[in-house]
Every structure is written in C-alpha cells, then in structure tokens.
Amino acid sequence: MAIPQRFLTRVGGGALGWLQAWGRLLAFGARALVQTFTPAAYNSATRSVVLKQIYFTAWQILPGFLLFAALLSYVIIQIVVTTARAYGLSDFALEVSVRVVVLETLPLLTVLFIALRSGAAINTEVALMNINNEIRALEDAGVDPMRFEFTPRVIGGAISVYALTLLSCILALVLAYVAVYGFQLWSVGDFSRVIAKIFTPTAFLTLTLKSLLFGLAVTLIPIRAGLEAPRMLFFAPIAVLRGMVRLFFVIMFIEVASLALVYM
Amino acid sequence: MIWVADAAERRALIDSLPEAALVADDLPLRANLSVLENIAIVPQYRQNLSYQDAADQAWALLARLGQTDCALKRDPALTCVERFVAKLLRAVILQPPIILIDRPALLLPDIHYPPFLETTLQALAGDCEDCRILDYAWNAPLYAPR
Secondary structure, eight states: OOHHHHHHHHHHHHHHHHHHHHHHHHHHHHHHHHHHTOGGGOOHHHHHHHHHHHIIIIITTHHHHHHHHHHHHHHHHHHHHHHHHHTTOHHHHHHHHHIIIIIIIHHHHHHHHHIIIIIHHHHHHHHHHHHTTHHHHHHHTTOOHIIIIIHHHHHHHHHHHHHHHHHHHHHHHHHHHHHHHOSOSTTHHHHHHHHHHHOOHHHHHHHHHHHHHHHHHHHHHHHHHHHTSOSSGGGHHHHHHHHHHHHHHHHHHHHHHHHHHHHO | OEEESSHHHHHHHHHTOTTEEEEOTTSOOOTTSBHHHHHHHHHHHHSOOOHHHHHHHHHHHHHHTTOGGGTTOBGGGOOHHHHHHHHHHHHHTTOOSEEEEEOHHHHOTTSOHHHHHHHHHHHTTTTOSSEEEEEEGGGGGGSOOO
C-alpha cells in the first residue's frame, strides 16, 4: 500500500474510532437521562446509591471545599476591588468581581475539584468493576447495573456539583459584599441592584445549565471510560487516563461555550 | 452432580441452563459492598424491598449457615468459605428454579469441599430445591459414593 494511502487509512481509522467513542458516550448519556426521568427506575437500592454518591462527592468535602472557595474568592475579589480603586473605577468593582468569581471561576473550580476527586475515583472503580467481571455478576443476579450502579451515580454527581457550586457562589456573594461595603448592612439595597443587573435571566439560566452539564460530564464520562476498558488489569490506568483527558476537554468546551453564550 | 470432561463441555452446559443462577469463581461479589449488602441488594432491587427488610432476609440466610460473623466484611477480607457462602446466598435469595455451582474446587480451594457443600446445601433445604454442582469428572473420587 502506498504511503499516503496508509496514512489516510490510519487517520480515517483513528477519526472513526474517536467518533464511535463519542457516539457511545452520547448514547450512554441519553440512556442515563431517560432513566433519571423514569419514576419506575427508582427503588430503595437506587436511592441509596444516589445518597451515597452525594455523601462522597459533596458532603464529605463540604467544610474543606467551602473554606478553600471562600479564601480563593476573597483573594480574587480583593485583587479586583483594589485594582478598580487604583484606576478610579470603584463603581464597577462589585460587578466585575461577581462576574469573575461567581459566574466563571467558582463553577469551573468546583467541577475541576470534583473531577479530580470523584471523577477519577468513579472512573477507576467502574474500570475495576468491568475488569473484575462485577458488572456481569450483578446482571447474573438480576440487578441491572445501569439502573443500580450508573444512573444513580450520574444523578448524585449532578446534584453534588450543582449544590457545591450554588453554596460556593452564595458564600462568594457574601464575601464580595464584605469586601466592597465592609461589615455593615446599609448598602444591601445597592448591592441587590448590582446583583440583579448581573443575574439576568440569560446569565442565571446559563449558570444553572452550565453547572448541570458539568455535573453530568463529571460522572458520565468517567463511567463510560471505565466501561470501555478492555478486561485486563493493566488497562485500568489507561482507562482512567483517557476518561480524565476526555473529561477535561468537555469541561473546557462547556466553559467556553457558556462564555460565548453570555458575552458574544 | 454434573460431571463434565472439559471446559467446552462445561461452557455448553452452562449455556444450556439460562434459567440457572450461577455460583462461579468468575462472578465476584461487589467489592465495595459488605456480604450482607451483596445479598440484600437482590431483593432490594428485584422486589423493591426496603434495605431493612432485604437485610433481614439476608441475615436470616447467613444465620442458617452460621456465617453472620462475615456479614459486615467486604470481599478482600473474606475467607474462601465466607466468599462462597456470600455468592451462594446471593443466588439463593434470588429464588431461581436452578442453582448451578460451577467448579467448586475453584471456589473452595482450601477445604475438602464435597462434605462442606453437602452440609451447606442441607442447611438451605427448602430455599434451593434444585441445586446442581458442576465439576470435572476427574474430581469425582473426592465425593462420597451415593
């Protein structure tokens, strides 16, 4: 075979494999979403997995995460406020800091934190379940792994990301108020007007949608990557690596798309 | 008892009994669940029972085999006997028409398994009416003559 032909075959094969992997991921996501909105899919077993997922993903890290989010938010807000004052732009300090911290930094930071912590753990666990044949064992015992293991994790993960984002954003708003107006309540009216100006229906919807998409990505992609691992133990790290890289690109894609939606 | 001559025959036999619940070395327990949860998950999921009711059922079965000590252990902490019991009860609680124990020598490598299997299955009489043991023909001398 001529060299260009071999090259094209290889590139074509790679592209096809890439497209197929994304197609399987989308099909898997669609199945999980359908089950999420099917009341019959819920029973005590699935509810228990959802609760466990929320516990491990959100509740367990809550104090540490909020402390970290508060510190980072306060530092960024202070930088923005100080810089704005230095340039005589104090009137815009609150708006700019809320836009930077609440709308952009915190949702991204939350999902990256959960991707590193829970996404990697889910990816590894599912890859090992797949390699050790635990998924087939569940099916053999009459338990649907999609309904019992995977969909509840997706639901729990999405709820966790959304809840952590919401909590850290509320905390950041309080810190922004303190940074700009100090420890007094007389400026709540001014503060509310600025916040209402920032949180237009489009901005609020984009933030909500972005957080939910982040939540779906942070569980769906690691689960699917784990399921794609060939049944050999040495493929477990490769499955995690692929899942995490794919997750990173999807998170960045969602972030850039949301920025484009709001600011372009 | 079902004696088979080789892996192909064994595979064909398992395939011919799709209604059977299989107890096999290559069907492990869920590693992040305890023995009790591994057994209880079946009625919890299939019969929509609450965890408490499902766990009560699982506990009663473990008690019949005198294995309640392992109820809260997870797979890596189990002895081969405890692991086998957990797998067997996961199949028993499903109440399938047939339970097929595949190559018990693989499941119970450290004990003289034929008498253990007999005692265990006698203790579960009533819950597993049709329990078949699938073993290679060369292991036949290990079993007591009937």
